[in-house]
Amino acid sequence: MSDIVLTGIVLFAVFFLLIVIGVPISISIGIASFAAALVIMPFWDALMVLSQQFITGIDSFVLLALVFFTLAGSIMNTGGIALRLINLAKLLGGRMSGLLAHTNVIGNTLFGxxxxxxxxxxxxxxxxxxxxxxxxxxxxxxxxxxxxxxxPTGLVIPPSGTPILYSLLTGGTSIGALFIAGYLPGFLMAFLVMVMAYIIAKRKKYTVETPVPFSEGLKVVLQAIPALFLIVIVIGGIAAGIFTATEGAAVAVLYSILLSLCYRSLKLKDIPIILKDTVIFSGIILLLIGASSAMSWVLSYSNIPQAISSGLLGVTENGILLVLIMVLLLLVLGTFMDIAPGLLIFTPILFPVATSLGIHPVHFGIIMSLGLAIGTTTPPVGTVLFIGSKVGGVSVEQVIKPLLIFYIPMVMALLAVAFIPEISLWLPRLFGLID
Known part of the structure:
Protein backbone atom coordinates (compact mmCIF):
# COMPACT_ATOMS: atom_id res chain seq x y z
CA MET A 1 0.00 0.00 0.00
CA SER A 2 1.45 3.39 -1.02
CA ASP A 3 2.11 6.16 1.49
CA ILE A 4 -0.55 8.35 -0.18
CA VAL A 5 -3.28 5.74 0.26
CA LEU A 6 -2.23 4.84 3.81
CA THR A 7 -1.99 8.50 4.86
CA GLY A 8 -5.42 9.23 3.40
CA ILE A 9 -6.98 6.20 5.11
CA VAL A 10 -5.47 7.10 8.50
CA LEU A 11 -6.41 10.77 8.16
CA PHE A 12 -10.07 10.30 7.29
CA ALA A 13 -10.65 7.14 9.33
CA VAL A 14 -9.37 8.78 12.53
CA PHE A 15 -11.22 12.04 11.76
CA PHE A 16 -14.63 10.43 11.16
CA LEU A 17 -14.20 8.03 14.08
CA LEU A 18 -13.55 10.93 16.45
CA ILE A 19 -16.53 12.85 15.04
CA VAL A 20 -18.81 9.84 15.56
CA ILE A 21 -17.81 9.44 19.21
CA GLY A 22 -18.45 13.14 19.87
CA VAL A 23 -14.98 14.71 19.94
CA PRO A 24 -15.10 18.45 19.02
CA ILE A 25 -14.38 18.92 15.34
CA SER A 26 -11.27 21.10 15.78
CA ILE A 27 -9.72 18.53 18.12
CA SER A 28 -10.69 15.75 15.71
CA ILE A 29 -8.94 17.56 12.86
CA GLY A 30 -5.77 18.08 14.92
CA ILE A 31 -5.52 14.49 16.17
CA ALA A 32 -6.30 13.05 12.71
CA SER A 33 -3.68 15.28 11.10
CA PHE A 34 -1.04 14.23 13.62
CA ALA A 35 -1.90 10.54 13.22
CA ALA A 36 -1.61 10.85 9.44
CA ALA A 37 1.67 12.77 9.68
CA LEU A 38 3.17 9.89 11.67
CA VAL A 39 2.77 7.70 8.59
CA ILE A 40 5.21 9.84 6.61
CA MET A 41 7.63 11.22 9.23
CA PRO A 42 9.03 10.62 12.74
CA PHE A 43 7.11 11.67 15.87
CA TRP A 44 9.07 14.80 16.79
CA ASP A 45 9.28 16.01 13.19
CA ALA A 46 5.51 15.64 12.85
CA LEU A 47 4.90 17.48 16.11
CA MET A 48 7.18 20.38 15.16
CA VAL A 49 5.92 20.77 11.59
CA LEU A 50 2.24 20.63 12.49
CA SER A 51 2.74 23.09 15.36
CA GLN A 52 4.38 25.51 12.94
CA GLN A 53 1.57 25.06 10.42
CA PHE A 54 -1.02 25.69 13.15
CA ILE A 55 0.57 29.03 14.07
CA THR A 56 1.14 30.01 10.44
CA GLY A 57 -2.49 29.27 9.62
CA ILE A 58 -3.85 31.87 12.05
CA ASP A 59 -1.06 34.41 11.52
CA SER A 60 -3.01 36.37 8.93
CA PHE A 61 -4.16 39.99 8.93
CA VAL A 62 -7.13 39.00 6.76
CA LEU A 63 -8.59 36.95 9.62
CA LEU A 64 -9.23 40.17 11.56
CA ALA A 65 -12.06 40.77 9.08
CA LEU A 66 -13.71 37.58 10.31
CA VAL A 67 -13.51 38.77 13.93
CA PHE A 68 -14.80 42.26 13.11
CA PHE A 69 -17.73 41.00 11.01
CA THR A 70 -18.67 38.65 13.85
CA LEU A 71 -18.59 41.54 16.30
CA ALA A 72 -20.67 43.74 13.98
CA GLY A 73 -23.26 40.98 13.61
CA SER A 74 -23.50 40.54 17.39
CA ILE A 75 -23.94 44.27 17.92
CA MET A 76 -26.68 44.49 15.31
CA ASN A 77 -28.44 41.43 16.69
CA THR A 78 -28.49 42.93 20.18
CA GLY A 79 -29.05 46.50 18.99
CA GLY A 80 -32.58 46.01 17.70
CA ILE A 81 -31.67 45.91 14.01
CA ALA A 82 -33.41 42.58 13.38
CA LEU A 83 -36.90 43.86 14.27
CA ARG A 84 -36.62 46.80 11.87
CA LEU A 85 -35.50 44.50 9.08
CA ILE A 86 -38.44 42.18 9.79
CA ASN A 87 -40.85 45.13 9.52
CA LEU A 88 -39.29 45.97 6.15
CA ALA A 89 -39.51 42.35 5.06
CA LYS A 90 -43.21 42.27 5.94
CA LEU A 91 -43.77 45.41 3.89
CA LEU A 92 -41.87 43.96 0.90
CA GLY A 93 -43.97 40.80 1.11
CA GLY A 94 -46.99 42.80 -0.01
CA ARG A 95 -50.38 41.07 0.09
CA MET A 96 -49.35 37.61 -1.11
CA SER A 97 -50.83 34.49 0.46
CA GLY A 98 -48.67 33.44 3.37
CA LEU A 99 -47.27 36.92 3.91
CA LEU A 100 -45.61 36.02 7.20
CA ALA A 101 -43.80 33.11 5.52
CA HIS A 102 -42.48 35.50 2.85
CA THR A 103 -41.53 37.91 5.61
CA ASN A 104 -39.52 35.09 7.18
CA VAL A 105 -37.67 34.42 3.91
CA ILE A 106 -36.93 38.09 3.22
CA GLY A 107 -35.96 38.64 6.85
CA ASN A 108 -33.53 35.72 6.77
CA THR A 109 -32.04 37.11 3.56
CA LEU A 110 -31.58 40.60 5.01
CA PHE A 111 -30.57 39.69 8.55
CA GLY A 112 -28.51 36.67 7.51
CA PRO A 152 -28.93 29.71 4.11
CA THR A 153 -29.95 32.53 1.75
CA GLY A 154 -28.21 35.24 3.75
CA LEU A 155 -24.97 33.31 4.08
CA VAL A 156 -23.79 33.87 0.50
CA ILE A 157 -24.96 37.50 0.50
CA PRO A 158 -22.25 39.78 1.96
CA PRO A 159 -20.93 40.78 4.34
CA SER A 160 -20.08 37.29 5.54
CA GLY A 161 -17.06 35.45 6.90
CA THR A 162 -17.36 32.58 4.42
CA PRO A 163 -15.66 34.36 1.46
CA ILE A 164 -12.82 35.38 3.77
CA LEU A 165 -12.10 31.78 4.74
CA TYR A 166 -12.37 30.59 1.16
CA SER A 167 -10.01 33.34 -0.06
CA LEU A 168 -7.47 32.36 2.59
CA LEU A 169 -7.68 28.67 1.62
CA THR A 170 -7.34 29.23 -2.12
CA GLY A 171 -4.30 31.48 -2.00
CA GLY A 172 -5.93 34.89 -2.30
CA THR A 173 -9.08 34.68 -4.42
CA SER A 174 -10.47 38.24 -4.44
CA ILE A 175 -12.66 38.78 -1.37
CA GLY A 176 -14.34 41.73 -3.08
CA ALA A 177 -15.23 39.55 -6.08
CA LEU A 178 -16.54 36.79 -3.80
CA PHE A 179 -18.65 39.32 -1.90
CA ILE A 180 -20.23 40.73 -5.05
CA ALA A 181 -20.66 37.25 -6.56
CA GLY A 182 -22.93 36.15 -3.71
CA TYR A 183 -25.80 38.53 -4.42
CA LEU A 184 -27.55 36.88 -7.37
CA PRO A 185 -27.22 33.29 -6.04
CA GLY A 186 -28.56 34.34 -2.64
CA PHE A 187 -31.50 36.25 -4.12
CA LEU A 188 -32.22 33.40 -6.53
CA MET A 189 -32.55 30.87 -3.73
CA ALA A 190 -34.68 33.26 -1.66
CA PHE A 191 -37.00 33.81 -4.63
CA LEU A 192 -37.41 30.08 -5.33
CA VAL A 193 -38.12 29.34 -1.65
CA MET A 194 -40.72 32.13 -1.66
CA VAL A 195 -42.38 30.62 -4.74
CA MET A 196 -42.70 27.28 -2.96
CA ALA A 197 -43.94 28.97 0.22
CA TYR A 198 -46.57 30.81 -1.85
CA ILE A 199 -47.80 27.62 -3.51
CA ILE A 200 -48.21 25.87 -0.15
CA ALA A 201 -49.78 28.93 1.52
CA LYS A 202 -52.25 29.25 -1.35
CA ARG A 203 -53.24 25.60 -0.98
CA LYS A 204 -53.61 25.93 2.80
CA LYS A 205 -55.53 29.22 2.37
CA TYR A 206 -53.31 31.23 4.71
CA THR A 207 -54.48 34.81 5.19
CA VAL A 208 -53.67 37.78 2.98
CA GLU A 209 -52.80 40.92 4.93
CA THR A 210 -54.67 44.19 4.59
CA PRO A 211 -52.84 47.01 2.76
CA VAL A 212 -50.37 49.01 4.82
CA PRO A 213 -51.09 52.78 4.83
CA PHE A 214 -48.54 54.78 2.87
CA SER A 215 -47.43 56.79 5.90
CA GLU A 216 -46.82 53.65 7.95
CA GLY A 217 -44.97 51.97 5.07
CA LEU A 218 -42.78 55.02 4.60
CA LYS A 219 -41.94 55.00 8.31
CA VAL A 220 -40.91 51.32 8.14
CA VAL A 221 -38.67 51.99 5.13
CA LEU A 222 -37.01 55.00 6.74
CA GLN A 223 -36.32 53.03 9.92
CA ALA A 224 -34.73 50.17 7.96
CA ILE A 225 -32.63 52.21 5.53
CA PRO A 226 -29.82 52.94 8.02
CA ALA A 227 -29.39 49.19 8.67
CA LEU A 228 -29.34 48.39 4.94
CA PHE A 229 -26.91 51.24 4.37
CA LEU A 230 -24.29 49.18 6.22
CA ILE A 231 -24.15 46.82 3.24
CA VAL A 232 -23.81 49.74 0.83
CA ILE A 233 -20.94 51.27 2.80
CA VAL A 234 -19.00 48.05 3.41
CA ILE A 235 -19.51 46.27 0.09
CA GLY A 236 -19.41 49.47 -1.93
CA GLY A 237 -16.18 50.51 -0.22
CA ILE A 238 -14.53 47.14 -0.82
CA ALA A 239 -15.71 46.91 -4.45
CA ALA A 240 -14.56 50.47 -5.16
CA GLY A 241 -11.16 49.81 -3.58
CA ILE A 242 -11.65 52.46 -0.92
CA PHE A 243 -10.70 49.99 1.81
CA THR A 244 -9.77 46.34 2.20
CA ALA A 245 -12.06 43.63 3.54
CA THR A 246 -10.45 43.93 6.97
CA GLU A 247 -10.85 47.70 7.03
CA GLY A 248 -14.43 47.27 5.79
CA ALA A 249 -15.15 44.93 8.68
CA ALA A 250 -13.82 47.50 11.15
CA VAL A 251 -16.05 50.13 9.51
CA ALA A 252 -19.00 47.73 9.94
CA VAL A 253 -18.30 47.53 13.69
CA LEU A 254 -18.12 51.31 14.06
CA TYR A 255 -21.25 51.83 11.99
CA SER A 256 -23.25 49.18 13.88
CA ILE A 257 -22.29 50.78 17.21
CA LEU A 258 -23.33 54.25 16.04
CA LEU A 259 -26.57 52.88 14.57
CA SER A 260 -27.47 50.98 17.74
CA LEU A 261 -26.81 54.10 19.80
CA CYS A 262 -29.05 56.12 17.47
CA TYR A 263 -31.81 53.53 17.90
CA ARG A 264 -31.16 53.68 21.67
CA SER A 265 -31.40 49.91 21.81
CA LEU A 266 -27.83 49.08 22.88
CA LYS A 267 -27.35 49.16 26.64
CA LEU A 268 -24.09 49.32 28.55
CA LYS A 269 -24.79 45.94 30.17
CA ASP A 270 -25.01 44.34 26.69
CA ILE A 271 -21.41 45.17 25.75
CA PRO A 272 -19.65 42.54 27.94
CA ILE A 273 -22.01 39.85 26.60
CA ILE A 274 -21.40 40.93 23.00
CA LEU A 275 -17.62 40.92 23.48
CA LYS A 276 -17.72 37.57 25.27
CA ASP A 277 -19.76 35.96 22.48
CA THR A 278 -17.45 37.41 19.84
CA VAL A 279 -14.31 36.19 21.63
CA ILE A 280 -15.75 32.69 22.07
CA PHE A 281 -16.89 32.40 18.46
CA SER A 282 -13.65 33.88 17.10
CA GLY A 283 -11.60 31.53 19.29
CA ILE A 284 -13.51 28.53 17.98
CA ILE A 285 -12.99 29.63 14.37
CA LEU A 286 -9.29 30.38 14.87
CA LEU A 287 -8.76 26.98 16.50
CA LEU A 288 -10.50 25.40 13.53
CA ILE A 289 -8.38 27.38 11.08
CA GLY A 290 -5.14 26.43 12.85
CA ALA A 291 -6.05 22.74 12.97
CA SER A 292 -7.26 22.81 9.37
CA SER A 293 -3.99 24.44 8.27
CA ALA A 294 -2.15 21.49 9.79
CA MET A 295 -4.49 19.10 7.97
CA SER A 296 -4.03 21.01 4.70
CA TRP A 297 -0.26 20.65 5.03
CA VAL A 298 -0.58 16.89 5.54
CA LEU A 299 -2.87 16.67 2.53
CA SER A 300 -0.54 18.73 0.37
CA TYR A 301 2.65 16.97 1.53
CA SER A 302 1.08 13.59 0.81
CA ASN A 303 -0.33 14.71 -2.56
CA ILE A 304 -3.77 13.48 -1.47
CA PRO A 305 -5.74 16.28 -3.25
CA GLN A 306 -3.92 15.53 -6.48
CA ALA A 307 -4.59 11.81 -6.04
CA ILE A 308 -8.31 12.46 -5.40
CA SER A 309 -8.45 14.80 -8.40
CA SER A 310 -6.80 12.20 -10.62
CA GLY A 311 -9.12 9.54 -9.25
CA LEU A 312 -12.25 11.54 -9.99
CA LEU A 313 -11.01 12.48 -13.44
CA GLY A 314 -10.14 8.81 -13.98
CA VAL A 315 -13.71 7.76 -13.22
CA THR A 316 -15.13 10.10 -15.83
CA GLU A 317 -14.01 13.06 -17.90
CA ASN A 318 -17.57 14.35 -18.10
CA GLY A 319 -17.45 17.78 -16.46
CA ILE A 320 -21.19 17.84 -15.77
CA LEU A 321 -21.04 14.52 -13.92
CA LEU A 322 -18.01 15.62 -11.88
CA VAL A 323 -19.74 18.85 -10.83
CA LEU A 324 -22.80 16.81 -9.82
CA ILE A 325 -20.57 14.54 -7.72
CA MET A 326 -19.04 17.55 -5.96
CA VAL A 327 -22.46 19.13 -5.37
CA LEU A 328 -23.77 15.90 -3.85
CA LEU A 329 -20.66 15.61 -1.69
CA LEU A 330 -21.12 19.16 -0.36
CA LEU A 331 -24.75 18.47 0.54
CA VAL A 332 -23.75 15.31 2.41
CA LEU A 333 -20.86 17.00 4.22
CA GLY A 334 -23.12 19.82 5.39
CA THR A 335 -25.33 17.36 7.25
CA PHE A 336 -22.72 16.73 9.95
CA MET A 337 -20.60 19.87 10.05
CA ASP A 338 -21.06 23.62 9.90
CA ILE A 339 -19.95 25.60 6.89
CA ALA A 340 -16.66 26.87 8.37
CA PRO A 341 -15.09 23.45 9.11
CA GLY A 342 -16.57 22.13 5.85
CA LEU A 343 -14.76 24.85 3.91
CA LEU A 344 -11.55 24.46 5.87
CA ILE A 345 -11.33 20.71 5.38
CA PHE A 346 -12.63 20.15 1.87
CA THR A 347 -11.61 23.25 -0.08
CA PRO A 348 -7.99 22.00 -0.38
CA ILE A 349 -9.34 18.66 -1.63
CA LEU A 350 -11.99 19.82 -4.11
CA PHE A 351 -10.37 23.04 -5.36
CA PRO A 352 -7.78 21.20 -7.54
CA VAL A 353 -10.62 19.21 -9.12
CA ALA A 354 -12.54 22.43 -9.85
CA THR A 355 -9.54 24.18 -11.38
CA SER A 356 -8.78 21.14 -13.54
CA LEU A 357 -12.32 21.45 -14.93
CA GLY A 358 -11.78 25.13 -15.69
CA ILE A 359 -14.20 26.38 -13.02
CA HIS A 360 -13.43 29.96 -12.00
CA PRO A 361 -12.23 30.18 -8.35
CA VAL A 362 -14.92 32.77 -7.54
CA HIS A 363 -17.64 30.60 -9.09
CA PHE A 364 -16.45 27.53 -7.17
CA GLY A 365 -16.40 29.52 -3.93
CA ILE A 366 -20.10 30.30 -4.31
CA ILE A 367 -20.87 26.66 -5.17
CA MET A 368 -19.08 25.49 -2.01
CA SER A 369 -20.70 28.11 0.20
CA LEU A 370 -24.22 27.43 -1.06
CA GLY A 371 -23.82 23.63 -1.07
CA LEU A 372 -22.49 23.46 2.48
CA ALA A 373 -25.10 25.98 3.68
CA ILE A 374 -27.94 23.87 2.28
CA GLY A 375 -26.38 20.80 3.87
CA THR A 376 -26.84 22.36 7.32
CA THR A 377 -30.63 22.12 6.81
CA THR A 378 -30.67 18.39 6.06
CA PRO A 379 -30.94 15.41 8.42
CA PRO A 380 -29.54 13.55 10.25
CA VAL A 381 -27.50 16.23 12.07
CA GLY A 382 -27.84 19.49 10.12
CA THR A 383 -27.20 22.31 12.62
CA VAL A 384 -29.79 24.72 11.19
CA LEU A 385 -32.38 21.92 11.11
CA PHE A 386 -32.04 21.41 14.87
CA ILE A 387 -31.93 25.13 15.73
CA GLY A 388 -34.88 25.92 13.47
CA SER A 389 -37.06 23.15 14.86
CA LYS A 390 -36.17 24.08 18.44
CA VAL A 391 -37.04 27.77 18.14
CA GLY A 392 -40.10 26.83 16.10
CA GLY A 393 -41.44 24.72 18.96
CA VAL A 394 -41.66 21.51 16.91
CA SER A 395 -39.68 18.28 16.85
CA VAL A 396 -37.28 17.40 14.03
CA GLU A 397 -39.61 14.56 13.04
CA GLN A 398 -42.53 16.99 12.70
CA VAL A 399 -40.63 19.48 10.55
CA ILE A 400 -39.04 16.96 8.16
CA LYS A 401 -42.23 16.28 6.16
CA PRO A 402 -43.04 19.93 5.29
CA LEU A 403 -39.32 20.64 4.85
CA LEU A 404 -38.86 17.95 2.18
CA ILE A 405 -40.75 19.99 -0.43
CA PHE A 406 -38.48 23.00 0.22
CA TYR A 407 -35.39 21.02 -0.73
CA ILE A 408 -36.63 21.26 -4.33
CA PRO A 409 -36.13 25.05 -4.71
CA MET A 410 -32.95 24.95 -2.62
CA VAL A 411 -31.32 22.27 -4.77
CA MET A 412 -32.65 23.92 -7.94
CA ALA A 413 -30.88 27.13 -6.94
CA LEU A 414 -27.64 25.24 -6.20
CA LEU A 415 -27.74 23.39 -9.54
CA ALA A 416 -28.49 26.63 -11.41
CA VAL A 417 -25.51 28.32 -9.74
CA ALA A 418 -23.28 25.30 -10.40
CA PHE A 419 -24.10 24.99 -14.11
CA ILE A 420 -24.70 28.64 -15.05
CA PRO A 421 -21.45 30.41 -14.05
CA GLU A 422 -22.74 33.85 -15.01
CA ILE A 423 -25.15 33.82 -12.06
CA SER A 424 -22.05 34.13 -9.87
CA LEU A 425 -19.64 35.88 -12.23
CA TRP A 426 -21.76 38.51 -13.99
CA LEU A 427 -21.72 41.10 -11.19
CA PRO A 428 -17.96 40.75 -10.37
CA ARG A 429 -17.22 41.19 -14.09
CA LEU A 430 -19.56 44.19 -14.28
CA PHE A 431 -17.62 45.84 -11.42
CA GLY A 432 -14.29 44.94 -13.04
CA LEU A 433 -13.22 42.71 -10.14
CA ILE A 434 -12.44 39.70 -12.36
CA ASP A 435 -11.63 39.24 -16.04
Missing part, protein backbone atom coordinates in the same frame (compact mmCIF):
# COMPACT_ATOMS: atom_id res chain seq x y z
CA UNK A 113 -26.42 38.81 5.19
CA UNK A 114 -25.65 41.18 8.07
CA UNK A 115 -25.10 38.57 10.80
CA UNK A 116 -23.19 36.22 8.48
CA UNK A 117 -24.53 33.15 10.28
CA UNK A 118 -27.26 30.71 9.26
CA UNK A 119 -27.67 29.63 12.89
CA UNK A 120 -28.02 33.19 14.23
CA UNK A 121 -30.42 34.02 11.41
CA UNK A 122 -32.63 30.94 11.92
CA UNK A 123 -32.66 31.44 15.70
CA UNK A 124 -33.49 35.16 15.56
CA UNK A 125 -36.13 34.91 12.84
CA UNK A 126 -37.68 31.81 14.39
CA UNK A 127 -38.08 33.46 17.79
CA UNK A 128 -39.70 36.55 16.30
CA UNK A 129 -41.72 35.10 13.40
CA UNK A 130 -42.83 31.82 15.01
CA UNK A 131 -45.28 33.34 17.54
CA UNK A 132 -46.58 35.81 14.91
CA UNK A 133 -47.32 33.00 12.45
CA UNK A 134 -48.89 30.79 15.12
CA UNK A 135 -51.21 33.64 16.09
CA UNK A 136 -52.34 33.93 12.45
CA UNK A 137 -53.16 30.20 12.27
CA UNK A 138 -50.07 28.96 10.44
CA UNK A 139 -49.06 25.34 10.95
CA UNK A 140 -45.97 25.51 13.25
CA UNK A 141 -44.25 22.78 11.21
CA UNK A 142 -44.73 24.78 8.01
CA UNK A 143 -43.46 27.95 9.70
CA UNK A 144 -40.36 26.14 10.99
CA UNK A 145 -39.74 24.58 7.57
CA UNK A 146 -39.85 27.98 5.85
CA UNK A 147 -37.45 29.42 8.43
CA UNK A 148 -35.00 26.51 8.08
CA UNK A 149 -35.10 26.51 4.27
CA UNK A 150 -34.53 30.26 3.99
CA UNK A 151 -31.75 30.51 6.59
Missing amino acids: SISGSTIASAATMGRIMGPMQKKEGYDPSYSAAVNIASA
